[in-house]
Amino acid sequence: MKRKHIKKPEKQRKIALERITILFSEAKKIFKEEPKLADKYIKLARKISMKYKVKIPSTLKRRYCKHCHKYLVPGTNVRVRTHKGHMVYYCLSCKHIMRFVYKK
Ligand SMILES: [Zn+2]
Secondary structure, X not given: OOOOOOOOOHHHHHHHHHHHHHHHHHHHHHOOOOHHXXXXXXXXXXXXXXXXXXXXOHHHHOOEOOOOOOEOOEOOOEEEEEEOOEXXXXXXXOOOEEEEEOOO
């Protein structure tokens, strides 16, 4: 059976987004003591985002590595540099480089 691409109801998507935001803030709280748990929260947030087809807000997108999906904390496991109007994030765990447009 082919899976249809139907968008989930708006209400469900809104709840999904809320849960994603909560997971990110929980990951932030717990990162110091339990970095592995923080990574788990990110994994969960990504799962919710995929299931409900909601985008992870751009402000949260730079909080995890697109490659190894680890929660990133500048000065700990990610190196942040600005380069020609871009923010360059260098993940220290997988050596993956991400670029974001620098917003004022
Ligand atoms: Zn990484």
